[in-house]
Amino acid sequence: MFKRHIHLLSTWNYIRDLEWCINATKFSLLMSCCNVIIYNFPVILFTANNLDYLSLNGVLIIATVVIVIFIVTSLFLLVLCILSFNLAKLFCLLVALCNSIALYFVITYRVVLDTTMMSNVFNTNLTEASSYWHYKMILYLIMLGVIPSIFIYKFRINKVKRINLFLQSFVLIVVLISWTYLNANKLLWIDKYSSRLGARIMPWSYIGNTIRLQQLKHKYSSDQELLPPAQLEESDEKTITILVIGEAARAENFSLYGYNRPTNPLLEKQGAIALDNTVSCATYTTLSLRCILSHKDVSTPFSKQYEPLPSYLQRHGVDVVWRTNNWGEPPMKVNTYQRSDELERECKGDQCQYDEVLLSGLGERVRSSMQQNIFIVIHRWGSHGPSYYKRYSKQYEIFKPVCKSVELNQCTNHELVNAYDNSILYTDYFLTQTINLLQDLKTPAVMIYISDHGESLGEFGLYLHGVPYAVAPDVQTHIPFIVWMSPEFIEKKGIDINRIKQSKSHSHQNIFHSVLGAINMHSEVYNDQLDIFNTMIDNLGESDP
Numbered sequence: 188m189f190k191r192h193i194h195l196l197s198t199w200n201y202i203r204d205l206e207w208c209i210n211a212t213k214f215s216l217l218m219s220c221c222n223v224i225i226y227n228f229p230v231i232l233f234t235a236n237n238l239d240y241l242s243l244n245g246v247l248i249i250a251t252v253v254i255v256i257f258i259v260t261s262l263f264l265l266v267l268c269i270l271s272f273n274l275a276k277l278f279c280l281l282v283a284l285c286n287s288i289a290l291y292f293v294i295t296y297r298v299v300l301d302t303t304m305m306s307n308v309f310n311t312n313l314t315e316a317s318s319y320w321h322y323k324m325i326l327y328l329i330m331l332g333v334i335p336s337i338f339i340y341k342f343r344i345n346k347v348k349r350i351n352l353f354l355q356s357f358v359l360i361v362v363l364i365s366w367t368y369l370n371a372n373k374l375l376w377i378d379k380y381s382s383r384l385g386a387r388i389m390p391w392s393y394i395g396n397t398i399r400l401q402q403l404k405h406k407y408s409s410d411q412e413l414l415p416p417a418q419l420e421e422s423d424e425k426t427i428t429i430l431v432i433g434e435a436a437r438a439e440n441f442s443l444y445g446y447n448r449p450t451n452p453l454l455e456k457q458g459a460i461a462l463d464n465t466v467s468c469a470t471y472t473t474l475s476l477r478c479i480l481s482h483k484d485v486s487t488p489f490s491k492q493y494e495p496l497p498s499y500l501q502r503h504g505v506d507v508v509w510r511t512n513n514w515g516e517p518p519m520k521v522n523t524y525q526r527s528d529e530l531e532r533e534c535k536g537d538q539c540q541y542d543e544v545l546l547s548g549l550g551e552r553v554r555s556s557m558q559q560n561i562f563i564v565i566h567r568w569g570s571h572g573p574s575y576y577k578r579y580s581k582q583y584e585i586f587k588p589v590c591k592s593v594e595l596n597q598c599t600n601h602e603l604v605n606a607y608d609n610s611i612l613y614t615d616y617f618l619t620q621t622i623n624l625l626q627d628l629k630t631p632a633v634m635i636y637i638s639d640h641g642e643s644l645g646e647f648g649l650y651l652h653g654v655p656y657a658v659a660p661d662v663q664t665h666i667p668f669i670v671w672m673s674p675e676f677i678e679k680k681g682i683d684i685n686r687i688k689q690s691k692s693h694s695h696q697n698i699f700h701s702v703l704g705a706i707n708m709h710s711e712v713y714n715d716q717l718d719i720f721n722t723m724i725d726n727l728g729e730s731d732p
Contacts, residue, residue: 210345211272212355215264218279218339219257225331226286226389227256229293233387237380248373251366256388258363265356272344280336282390287332289393291324295594296573296650299386300393304653305400306473308393319573321593382655411492411518414482417503417703417710419560426676427553427561427632428705429621430698432479433614434472434513434569435652437641438465438667440604440611448586450611453619457671460684462719464692465668467640471653472515475639476566478695480517482712486656496699497521497564505706506558510545511566523552527568541580542567542617550624560706565621569614570642572651575606579613586612595650603644622671631676633705633720637698638666668693670719680705680720687719 209217234252238245267275292298367374377384386392438444442451443461451459468478468486477485480495494502498519501507509516512527531539534547545565553561570578573593586605590598618636625632641663643649652663672682697717703710704718715721 207341208343208345211265211268211275211347211352214275214342214344215261215268218264219260221335222260222282222286222389223253223257225335226290227253227387229290230256230384230387230389233383234380238376244373247370248376251370251373251377252384254366255363258359259391262356262359262363265352265359268344268347269349269352269356272346276339276342276344279339283335283339284328284332285393286389287327287330288324289389290331291327292319293387295321295323295596297648298651298653299383299655300396301382301386301655302396302400304386305393305396306471309397309400319593323594383658386655411494411498413502414494414499415711417499417708417713419504420707420709422559422707424675425553425556425559425561425628425630426679426706427563427625427628427630428702429563429565429625429632429634430479430702431565431567431618431621431634431636432476432513433636433638433667434567434571435640435642436570436611436614436638436667437662438665439641439662440608441667443669444667448608450608451615453615454669454671457619457622459618459622459669459671460688462668462670462687462690462693465637465666466664466692466694467638467666468695470640470656470659470663472513472639475695476516479637479639479698480519482699482714484696492517495519496702497562500560500562500702500706500708503708504558505560505562505708506556508549508552508561508563509566510549510564512542512545512568513566513571516566537580541578541613542569543620546617546620546624550627553628560708562702562706567614567617569638570607570610572607572642575603575610578610583613583616584609595645600645607642607644618669618671625671625673629675630673631679632673633676634671635698635701636667636669637695640664641666668697676705682720690719693719 230252231249234240234249235245238248240246240249264275264279267278289300293300298304386396440446440448440450441461442449443454443459444463467475468484469475474486477495480497481493482496483493485491485493495517497507497509498521501519501521507521508523508525509519509521510525510527510530527542527544530544530547534544538544539547545567549563553563568578573595576584576589576591586608588602589606589609590602591606592598595603618634621634625634640652641661642652643654643660643662646660646662649660649663654660654663656664670687672680672684676682677684697719700714700717701719703713704715704720
């Protein structure tokens with residue numbers, strides 16, 4: 188045993204003291220080759236799965252993709268070597284670590300690292316990031332990040348004349364142009380899949396799209412443009428509007444929309460109305476929230492910034508309360524902004540660790556308000572994956588067995604759907620508790636529930652959300668839109684419930700204008716065609732997405 192320890196120690200000392208001398212050209216080519224083989228096999232698999240890889244044409248396309256990645260990476264490293272050999276080594280070290288984590292998410296959740304996904308990454312906080320924790324992530328980091336980094340660190344790049352590096356770079360450019368010219372007919376296929384290929388290439392997918400993200404943010408970043416003045420109708424009684432924003436809830440799993448499981452038993456008894464054919468404007472939270480709170484279509488991630496609904500109402504005398512167990516909302520000014528951790532201090536019971544904490548003390552807050560119009564936004568944690576089983580209390584684990592792994596592809600589809608459906612069942616309970624709170628107030632009140640986006644549960648090999656909107660499956664864009672109105676509200680507004688039920692299609696655009704209609708706020712930006720409560724007009728047509 189002692190001899191074995193001596194042998195291991197001597198081996199470690201040998202590795203520690205080992206250095207490989209290599210010139211800049213060989214270093215660049217070796218690193219590029221390793222990058223293709225170790226980190227870019229998902230690109231090769233994607234290419235092979237979308238053509239006849241056994242045909243000569245298929246082989247040449249795959250070869251073209253590999254050669255382009257290899258040469259572009261080599262050229263970049265040669266340029267870094269021209270600037271500084273140490274800079275080239277540092278870049279390779281950082282890329283190895285980042286590639287290992289990126290590869291874990293690409294393989295595990297089938298994500299594509301486009302601008303949308305990078306926006307999600309930079310808007311993720313520690314709580315959400317920790318929900319993705321799995322020991323395999325550490326294995327990826329060690330095996331594909333740390334160990335390669337150790338070997339990269341051991342390389343000692345010999346000095347070489349920079350003119351030679353320029354000449355070698357020129358040769359690579361000639362090879363790239365020549366190969367592209369000889370295989371020009373293959374470029375049509377590559378152009379067709381360019382965005383999906385580009386979002387999978389390591390490390391250029393996340394590097395390029397991060398740079399593009401920052402450029403777009405800089406280009407479109409500006410102060411929010413204030414909306415025009417508005418006027419509130421005076422009233423002798425309080426009107427309460429609660430907007431509940433769900434997370435990752437898809438309409439397909441709500442029994443109110445015909446799902447074959449009883450996931451909404453309480454809402455059905457309350458007479459809640461499920462509005463048909465509702466689509467989100469995005470597949471990720473940040474942009475969806477902007478759409479929900481905006482008076483016009485802002486479905487491009489970096490469109491012009493306008494004053495959001497809560498700020499607009501606050502500025503015109505409405506008492507606005509924002510309670511959140513989530514994040515991603517645009518900058519806004521409200522009377523009361525409370526996070527769940529703040530509310531937990533005054534909350535007692537097991538329910539305080541779930542979304543129900545957002546209702547803690549809310550009735551008292553409403554009763555103490557001196558204003559006649561109260562607008563409350565509750566931004567839930569909802570059905571956020573991958574840990575669906577953590578989104579509800581034990582009593583709502585009705586559908587069993589459930590998936591209790593963040594590696595969703597390791598669970599059976601039955602287990603995964605069970606866990607997700609239990610989170611929807613808890614949503615049913617949460618919304619019913621919100622309705623009960625409004626009923627106790629005995630005043631004109633309305634609850635509006637809408638999700639930010641849907642969720643994939645393994646369909647087409649996809650999980651979670653965030654797929655580019657142009658190719659996103661319906662389960663990521665078709666969302667629940669549910670409304671409950673108190674008898675006092677129905678009478679005050681002269682609501683025709685049957686007419687609301689008959690409306691054909693809806694979107695996030697309906698929220699801003701329906702809230703203005705609910706509190707009788709007159710404004711130039713109000714669009715009565717998008718107000719679901721305005722039953723005096725023909726609103727049975729399609730809503731602008």
